Amino acid sequence: MNAEKMKKTLRVIGIKGEGSFTDFSTEVPKLALQFLERLHEIEAKPGPEIALYEPKRDRDHLEGIYYVGIVVDEFPTEVPVGMEYIELDEEYVTAKGNVQQIGDLHNALLKWTDDQGYKRKPDSYIVETYHPLETGEEEVAIYLPILI
Template sequence: MNGEKRSETFRVVGLKGKGNFAYFSTEVPRLAKQFMERVDELQAVTGPEVAVYEPKKDSDHVEGIYYVGVIVNEPLNSVPDGMTYIELDEEYALGKGQDIGTLHTDLMKWMDDQGYQRKTKAYIVETYHPLEDGGEEVVVYLPIEEA
């Protein structure tokens, strides 16, 4: 896997969810579907779909917060009812692929090989990019500690 280190700012408008980490694989897509049914309420959709996750810190940490939405280019002063605007500005290790499960594992290995430490107090970001063949490329951004 070819990982990369990059500073990135994400401006996200979306819906906020909270739930058990064990159920994120079904809860997050369900909330994303609800958001996409409302995406026309936004004036400034400029980027891809995005999911933002609170990282699981340890085995006792069973519930987490997540957001699903889209990236916008400019900060927003107002959003539709029930939606949230968040802005993240971190140093990330990022990797791209179509298999989300192996992507996270491979990126963690790449980070370890590079000597980077994961920053557990910052959100994980995934962006989703449709491909011409009907598939989807996912870009995973794992926050890293400053060296």
């Protein structure tokens, strides 16, 4: 895994979801499919698919919010009904890998973050962007916000 620290601005148009953290692995993809069915409503040129996740604070924090959507290049002139525009401007640690190994990638990035002495920013979204490959597989980039 190649990990790095970077400052990144992400502009997102997406749909908000919420529920139990234990259900995110099934509920997020369902909401993403609903979002993709409405992609034609967005005037901005669509970039990669993206998901934003509220971080789990502790074991008693059972429910959270998430967004699914796309990255856009600039502030949209119009946001479709039921969607939101979110702009994130954070310092992140990031790594890319095969979406099939997303859990292992998260764990490796968390370990790398700790090994480098970075502290996670507990009130900022965890970000994943999804990138189809020519092989038919999909790559995921994970961005964990850090304190500076």
